[in-house]
Amino acid sequence: xxxxxxxxxxxxxxxxxxxxxxxxxxxxxxxxxxxxxxxxxxxxxxxxxxxxxxxxxxxxxxxxxxxxxxxxxxxxxxxxxxxxxxxxxxxxxxxxxxxxxxxxxxxxxxxxxxxxxxxxxxxxxxxxxxxxxxxxxxxxxxxxxxxxxxxxxxxxxxxxxxxxxxxxxxxxxxxxxxxxxxxxxxxxxxxxxxxxxxxxxxxxxxxxxxxxxxxxxx
Numbered sequence: 001x002x003x004x005x006x007x008x009x010x011x012x013x014x015x016x017x018x019x020x021x022x023x024x025x026x027x028x029x030x031x032x033x034x035x036x037x038x039x040x041x042x043x044x045x046x047x048x049x050x051x052x053x054x055x056x057x058x059x060x061x062x063x064x065x066x067x068x069x070x071x072x073x074x075x076x077x078x079x080x081x082x083x084x085x086x087x088x089x090x091x092x093x094x095x096x097x098x099x100x101x102x103x104x105x106x107x108x109x110x111x112x113x114x115x116x117x118x119x120x121x122x123x124x125x126x127x128x129x130x131x132x133x134x135x136x137x138x139x140x141x142x143x144x145x146x147x148x149x150x151x152x153x154x155x156x157x158x159x160x161x162x163x164x165x166x167x168x169x170x171x172x173x174x175x176x177x178x179x180x181x182x183x184x185x186x187x188x189x190x191x192x193x194x195x196x197x198x199x200x201x202x203x204x205x206x207x208x209x210x211x212x213x214x215x216x217x218x
Contacts, residue, residue, distance in 0.1 A: 001026065001068045001069055001099070001202055001203055002026065002027060002068055003026065003027040003028075003029070003066055003067050003068055004021055004026050004027070004028060004029070004067055004068060004069040004070065004071060004202065005028075005029045005030060005031070005063050005064045005067045005069075005070045005071070005094075006018060006021070006028060006029070006030040006031070006070075006071045006072075007030070007031045007054050007060065007063070007070060007071065007072040007073065007086065007090060008031065008032065008054055008072065008073030008075060008086075009028075009030025009031060009032050009040065009047070009049065010030075010032035010033070010036035010037065010039045010040055011032075011036075011073060011075070012191055013073055013103065013191060013194060013195055013198075014030065014032070014073055015039070015040070016191060016192045016194070016195030016196075017071050017195040017198055017199055018030065018040075018043060018047060019192075019195070020192075020195055020196050020199040021071075021199050022043075022046055022047075024199065028043075028046070028047040028048070029047065029048045029049070029050065029063050029064075029067065030047055030048070030049050030050065030063070031049075031050050031051075031052060031054050031059055031060065031063045032049065032051065032054075033051065033052070033053060034051040034052070037049055037051055050062055050063040053082075054072075054073075054075070054082070054086040054089075055081075055082055055085030055086045055088075055089055056089070057089045057092070057093060060086075060089040060090060060093050060094075061089075061093040064090070064093060064094040064095065064098065065095070066095065067094065067095060067098055068095075068097075068098060068099065068202075069098055069099040069100070069101065069202040070090055070094045070098055070099070070100050070101070071101050071102075071103075071198050071199065071202070072086060072087070072090050072100070072101070072102045072103070073102075073103050074086060074087060074102050074103060074104045074142055074145050074146075081141055081144070082141065083104075083141045083142045083144070083145040084141050084144040084145040084148060086145065087102065087145035087146075087148045087149055088145075088148055090102075091148060091149065091152050091154055091156075094154075097155075098154075098155075099155050099157075099202050099203075099208075100149075100154050100155065100156040100157070101156070101157045101159065101198050101201045101202055102145075102146075102149055102156065102157070102158045102159065103158075103159050103160075103161060103194070103198060104142050104145070104146060104158060104159070104160055104161070105139075105142065105160060105161060106160050106161065106162055106179045106213055107139065107142075107143075108142055108143050108146045108158070108160055108211075109143075109179075110146070110150055110158075110211040113178055114178045114179040114180060114213070115178070115179065115180035146158055146211070150211070155208050155209070156208070156209060157201045157204075157207045157208065157209070157210055157211070157212070158210075158211040159194075159197060159198055159201060159211075159212055159214060160179070160211060160212065160213045160214065161189070161194050161214060162184065162186070162187045162188060162189055162213070162214065162215040162216075163187055163188045163189075164188075164189060164190070164191045164194060165188060165189070165190060165191065166190065166191060167190050167192075168190070168192070169190060169192050169193055169196065170189070170190055170193055170216050170217050171193065171217050172193065172196055172197060172200060172217075173189050173193050173194065173196075173197050173214040173215055173216055173217065174214065174215060174216075174217060175197070175212035175213060175214040175215075176212070176213055177210070177211070177212070177213070178213065179213040181213070183215075184213055184214075184215045185215075185218075186215050186216055186218050187215055188215065188216055189214065189215050189216030190216060193216055194214070197212075197214055
């Protein structure tokens, strides 16, 4: 693994992934909206940024060219299939042998066997139609993006994150195949550790075609 692309590099998770990737000696390219490029000023010339929407196929094709791995934040913003459009662009345009690692929330399920606490159920049941009506967020589109990934023959991993907080690293998060696993009872982790798991997944063959639900170490 020498060169990677971070799709959604300017967000908090994206910036943490950048820190971890640079610490491992990776050459880093990234995609973010033009108005967010300034957020990455502290990285200077250590990274190469391709301004544009993460579902812009021309931008994704250029940014991922020559990359050994692609880390993608599946943001469900708006109601124009932003997350699924981003997933489709990465799956279609990243180099054939590239390792693909995506991020989303616990509410996404691969096989329908996940069981969730009241808070997640309430957000999905009541928040989804309200946020969609306000044209702010489409949680269903994140599930559509996940379904595209699950159906892909690429070497993918979809990392499903628990609640997040800021703070120093507590180490690599623990994971399980289903969100109700007792291992995940804490349901809280540091955002930097979510990013650490994403970067570590690039070189972990046991996570290929897995959708790990993760949380911080207790």
